Amino acid sequence: MSAPWLAELNDAQREAVTYGDGPLLVIAGAGTGKTKTLACRAAYLVQNGTDPERILLLTFTRRAAGEMIDRAKFLADDPAVQNIWGGTFHAVANRLLRQYGRAVGLSADFTVMDASDAADVLNLIRTETGAAKSDRRFPRKQTLIKIYSHVVNAQRPLREVMEEHFPWCADDLDAIATIFERYTERKRASDVVDFDDLLLFWKALCEEEQIRDVICERFDHVLVDEYQDTNSIQAAMLRGLRRGNDNIMVVGDDAQSIYSFRAATVRNILDFPDQFPGTHIVKLEKNYRSTQPILTASNAVMSQAKERFTKDLWSDRTSDVKPILVTCMDEDGQSKDVRTHVLDHYEDGVALQRQAVLFRAGHHSAKLEVELAASNIPFHKYGGLKFVDAAHIKDMLAILRILENPYDEISWLRTLLLLRGIGPKSARRIIDELGVRGRQSNGHDGDPGVATPSPLRRMIEEPPLVSPAGREGFAELRLALADCAGTPLPSSRAGKRTLRKSKKRKVASLATQIERIHRFYAPICEESFENAGPRLRDLEQLAEIAAGYKSRTRFITDLTLDPPASTSDLAGAPYLDEDFLVLSTIHSAKGCEWDVVHIIHAADGMIPSDMATADDAGVDEERRLFYVAMTRAKNTLYVYFPLRYYHSRYRRGDGHGYAQLTRFIPTSMRDLFDHRTLRVDDDDAMIDVPGARDRVSASLKNLWRE
């Protein structure tokens, strides 16, 4: 049986798509049709009789999984393709654990916390153990979560990880080990898992023989995208998943490995044939995306790498247009130049959506965003600070989480601290009195609510006493929680309000709960934030996404595992058909392509980031990052380099410095680019004399010395 679309593939692609049973490794350079190959493979399998529900497709983002499945659905012309199990490792772990988690001690409605919640818990323990108040400086919470995460993801002993990646914390090894121990206990007791636990528990599932067999049995084929960015625990999970059935296809490109900070290792892709004996290898080398001049420049960048595996990319797409290196006066000049170029292409018929601005770090686009807003150019930013990281969103979600899991200590803490008159000490006492931590003591596994009333019920029925200062807020919170839980307050003198309704109320719908929490939270929000307006609007949008969910568990979990990239993302459909320019960190741009790509801040210190230049491995990763950015471009590539940076944001003074062009474009490579310096725009035309500012500053300073 041969589908018409098979004919459109090149030989290597078709070989991968139609490969039979057994392990398959596809080495696919940038733009060589990796996504297409995976989508076709899925379609091919379904057309040849594999049940879509028995195919597992692991990708790096949920978006990627969705796109691939849509594509496969179109190719196979079969709506059932929708039933393929697709998603990130973490999302799939979540799904498996909701189903089989009991075997490893998780209830079906455990809560997932994101990295910043995890950091908060660690911080809590850090203060409790008193490690923080030793005379020496102790690692901060972000550092702690980084260390913890690295240990889990790299599957290496704490000591080694600390010596290698966090040598400055080595003195605190014992204290840190203690903190992690307690952290683990605490999470188990409260039925909460962090991102790393999702992987850890999946792996644990694979180690329980009976469960493993059930899970292995579940999938006929496993397909994995971006294999170069998986880490060693993920490789272990895959091995566990494929015992007794070695139908596994992994796709990746070692030249695009950019997640070593998350313990990803290219060893996974290199060792794959050893891990899975009998692996067949297919290489995709022909690039269909970019024009040859763009590839030539990209290849040149990679050729300087210390370690190098991949061959040069080549393409049929000839062009006279080289990538363009734009030298700008300063950051503002850069923003203006980008705007000018974007509009030029737009007028030539390249929609904004077909263009992207890429940068190393989330905040690199700040000035540009201002410029774009001023010019009324709509844009959409991926990466950087997440919507859910905003304090007001986290506050709302914390309250919702209490309802979801009354043993979720950190959510109680966050919620109680919102109340005026209640600080850490009182919050701690209330949490203890509610029995949030007393869960283990009532013995029977997984079913705490029977013996002792849950903390939520206690909160409603026999609330702890609170000092006069916090009493009012505490009462408000109690009312809100009672309304959401659908439990009337006990009909003492405080019960007037609830008596109007009949005694047995149903648990409020998700939308109603959100609305009720909003009513409780809005005054607090207005009191504690200067800019309450936009924040309250965010909360209304939160309510709007919630409207799309029936299950509270689903809503909270989805928001944690796949947070909306930005505020405008939440608006969903109405914005979809509008045109907007894409702004993205290079990391978030992985796997994407655009007609025109603008890479900004191509200065040493930005790319490569100052943080990463300590060793060769770090610089090489930054180089791959730059390579990934360049190879996103189909037709036109701009690389912008601001000559001058003012670094006065946090430091005082008029400090500015002259930047160096990124080391990834040395002089020897300059003729692979066209060079351009835009004139300063009319209205801010100003004669600039290089160095004048310095000379004047120096002479002013010297007035007082001499």
Next chain:
DNA sequence: CATTTATAAATTTTT
């Protein structure tokens, strides 16, 4: 004594 407010310091990349 607990909480709030003032002050100083530090900021990559993501599930």
Next chain:
DNA sequence: TTTATAAATG
């Protein structure tokens, strides 16, 4: 703009 520590307040 957020986050840890110090001083001030109730």
